[in-house]
Amino acid sequence: MTFYMERLESLFDRPDVVGIALFAGALLAGLVVQRLVFRSLTYLVSDKDLVWRSIVSRTRRPSQLAVLALALVIASSLAPLSARQADVVQHLLTVCLILLAGWVARTAINIWLVLYLRRFKLDAEDNLLARKHVTQTRILQRVANVLIVAIVVSWVMMTCEPIRQYGVSLLASAGAAGLVAGLALQPVLKNLFAGIQLAITQPIRIDDALLVEGEWGRVEEITSTYVVLKIWDWRRLVLPLSYFIEKPFQNWTRETASLIGSVTIFLDFTIPVQAVREKVEEIAAASPLWDRQVVNVAVVDFREEVMEIRILVSASDAGRAFDLRCEVREKLIDHIRETFPQALPRTRAEVAAVPERRSA
Template sequence: MEAVLRPIAVVGGSIVVTFVLVWLIDRTLLRIDTRRPETPLWGLLRRCRIPLQLMLTFALLLGTYDQTRIPLVLDHAVGIGQFLTLVLIAATAWLLVRAAAAIVDSSYARYAAGARDAARVRRVRTQVTLIQRVVTAVVIVVAAASMLLTFPQMRAVGTSVLASAGLVGIVAGIAAQSTLGNLFAGLQIAFGDMVRIGDTVVVDGQWGTVEEITLTFLSVRTWDERRITMPVSYFTSKPFENWSRGGAQMTGAAFFHLDHSAPLEKMRQHLHELLQECPEWDARSWSLVVTDTTPSTIVVRALVTARDADALWTLRCKVRERMIEWLRTEHAYALPRITTAPAAPAGGPPDTVPSDPTDGPHGLRGR
């Protein structure tokens, strides 16, 4: 009877104690979160329940599994102990990653709620995202190394591995110089404030918004919803346009090729009235001037301002459409015209121009 009750007591007791402890911790976090809703940390920490349960369960089993007195367990005590140790290390790493993510998300949420500068919020978001990825990578590497060191064979070769670490490091550095370059470029982007998540950029002639930044690559979502994935080292080695740096406000122009008789003063008045009806215009500035002239047309530039790149694109399109429609209906003479001449008669010389039918002895002028 004891041979049956003892294993049940050991295993069942470990599970019950784990669930009771996790339940108490979860209730405590829920109560604190209810009392302090302005701090999201306590609610985010409740996501760590599952890795915490695994860690406590396998920690208790690792300390008590030999008390089951089961012959099969005693015969394979070393293998079972190593298995429990591996799972315990993995659960601990999972718990640390979840806890770090909760702390980072909580810190960013509190900062974003009280910050007024959108550009600085994007900068902090980029930095905390990369810090979280670095912490996750370090935890995974340390956990993997700890799991490998639980094997006696790995501990035995530890001395030789350390002795050759210098040579291996040189070889690995040469082989992975591109990866290491991207890694350091990612850190440089995060803390150098070169580009941030949410920035509007132009790279290789493609206009888009930075959607994701990792330690090795950067993803840009273009205006037509395509995704361009680029190594982060591109942004530290080549020039690119960042339309969000220094503020999201932008100035743009719409050009019109018109006849020399275009009513410029009326166009200025109509442009001002049009802009006041457009919600995309931020009322900072506007103008309408002639920037160039040709023998047949003049080039008129309408300058407008908007709060960001998306609003500016929409505003420029509206200005073009409504100004052209207004000119077509109210001042059609202002639209450019092409002067043409009749074609030469068939069989005649190419430069021969037919005479006016009113000329000659039988024309109106000849009478």
């Protein structure tokens, strides 16, 4: 027994063992206190507002990191450490505090985003306002997350003397290293600033109907660097954010989802236009796709053999407008084929009688 006591006393005479023991004890005590405090706060905010419940539930991991940093402070102040050991502990403590600050910042942004977007429903029939706010907040969230990560990484690098200049260059974009990094990251930074501009001006939003590069589709996702367009046949068109700042495109739902669909038909001059107009109005009135706003029939051009009739019908969104145009075409051509078959396009020819030649 005396032998083991002597061995134990010899271990405690070593500074490194004392430091480890103090750190382990401080960490264990801190985790116990943190768990008790977290449970108490969870119970206290159980009947409070959703904001407080979200803050408490999302700060569990950051609070554990804070306990780790506090244990390092207590252990370093009590343990008999050398100057180098104290510097290492101090450096680890600084890194932990920086990571904790970045973690808390991202957590606060995520909580704000979730609670802010709870007021808007993308599946509503009139979701223009919801698409506007969802697009803006998601782009700003991604930009903010990128900036937080960049600041945290540069800050951590600045705490290490060998790579301090790289951290300063990354944070302030100064010096030769900053210029090299700026040139290398030019596409990333270009899309980053394009994302900020998109969030402010909002030429596109989530679920907008776009015509881009000859393809029609809806905006499915907007990230910090690219936009995913879900095309009508379920393909995905991926474009950089800068594309929507530098190049023209069609946005069919910029202010409202309602669209006017156009149907063009070529008929013979003998067709009574009023009869066509009445039939188109009848087809639109009977269709659940028509939004009761616009229906119009007009002769817009004459050609050598036919006249061009343009039909306009409106619908509440692009998909309904496309289906309504198809329905008008099908029912109108059936009606013309049954009622005015002679009015379908045809080629005219005039046959002239040749005078008979008299025999000599």
